[in-house]
Amino acid sequence: MSLLYTDEQKALIALVKEMAENEIKPHVQELDEKGECPKDLFKWAFDMGLHMLEIPEEYGGTGLSYETTAMIFEELAKVDAGYAITLVTTFVALRNVILSGTPEQGKYFADIIGKGNFAAFALTEPNAGSDPAALRGTAVKDGDDYILNAAKTFITNGEIAALFVGFFKTDPAAGHKGISAFIVDADAAGITIGKHENKMGLRLSNTTDVTFENVRVSASSMVGPEGSGFKLALNALNLSRAFVATMAVGIMQRALDESVKYAKERKQFGQPIIKFQMVQQMLADMAIKTEASRVLVNNTMRMMDNGSLVRKEGSITKTFVSDCAQEVTSNAVQIFGGYGYSKEYPVEKLMRDCKIFQIFEGANQIQRLTIANELEREYK
């Protein structure tokens, strides 16, 4: 492996690997087929504390660095990235409430998540994906309360979340400056969970529509000042981008592991196919992309640990890694040949799982736009 790991990091990675291989992996194929993941299966992650890894100890978390947290999530994603992202989405929501909200809001959110619950971000709407300023959902002040109305879509953890961080227009005329964020209990009256998306990949991850219809929340559940929701969303995306990249590295490493193992076993023309130069080149390129991606993710994590917002670096990392992941997983299927195309072997799932990484947390085209904008600013 390309990184230098401390003894503590090695021990934590080994622990998570043991749990994930014994308790999660045996169920993955069936759950991928069904497109669900029962809450019971997250008992292991909750017991271990995987939903609170980098949350400060005063909020009941373990207080790990982003760097170490990423190593743990890479390991988890090797077994299933959908399982991993359910936890990542949860802690990113909590982390942002702690960062942008009041200490009371952070405490409230952390207590509920700490007990073994999920959280979700409710940002995307049918007509506001890459362009959040186009949000139509509204929050209208009514005495000491706000009344929330919105149709949200593609909400990760939508059905299973106990808490939402929802984004609504408090000033519909003000574009992205009119967006405010609210903490909303999932059992609040007026919230309806819509259909569960029948997705191409990440099928253990829960994705639903969530409708807010005259949902009443107290004004004290607004996170940060009025109109600061867009900024909060960007901060959250900076964080989740780095973490989706680490999960893509996990998928790539799994693809490489499976491919090398298979290429050593599979014999054609009287020898293992790993002896053929064209297979060797594919494997070598897969290793190069995987290692480079891991180092890039690690660097971004360390920058975040040092307080950097990684606006450009996070975009570069997410884009590079998720683009590499397409090639690596596609070549894994290629090396497996006809068997790779079969659901009986693990690699076609990796190819399905990794496509979304070029799309979510800001499509790679948007990332390139961000990178170019940052470059333009830097070279002024």
Add this chain to the structure above:
Amino acid sequence: MNIVVCVKQVPDTTEIRIDPVKNTLIRQGVPSIMNPFDKNALEEALQLKEQYGGAVTVISMGPEQAKATLREALSMGADKAYLVTDRSFGGSDTYATSYILAKVIEKLGPFDVILGGKQAIDGDTGQTAPSIAEHLGIARLTHVLSIKIEGKKCIVEREIEEGVEIVEAKLPILCTATKETNKPRYATIKGKIDSLKAEIENITLADLPDMDVTKIGLKGSPTRVKSTFTPKRQSCCEMLEIINPRETARMLFGKLADAKIL
């Protein structure tokens, strides 16, 4: 409730391969793990603590490297760990080892429940834990499935060949755990981190002044290993012709009776 668990560091036998030429175990590069049955014993101890309160102490006899196993026990939730280690303890067989561990338990105690695995996967003798009870002069119950505490006594379910036996016994008690006892928990991330930093105290001969030194180490061990060998695997197979099922069954019965299997 004071509980002590005896654990042993063993080579991971699932990783051991046999040298095809010399017919001996290839020990090189084999990772060391906590004896799996001891993990069940520890899990039982942690569950007892959760139910009845108290503290779980873990002890292990072995070289300095056995601290890794003690750290693992701490990461799962044990409160204290001690390494029992001294040059003079080297070469102890199950008799000497159980004598030393009994002395350590007396020193650290008193304990209400003493737990260990039903056997270690390296030596497979299954003698050490029961012998500790003999040295301490307390009751022992092996292969337990569950332990319920009621005041100064316990109700224990034991796995026996014929089924399950329910036994009542006075505390203190020594129990051994099996794979059927429970499913050991995983360490928490926080527990793992803390365990890596934990101080583990050594207990040496000097800490055990009333020890009879003629009963410890190689000299104090009555066991003598004459030789070890890998038993030859022998199997032969005889196919019975099927004339009709009744006749074939009769032939099979005859063969089994001749071989004194039936």
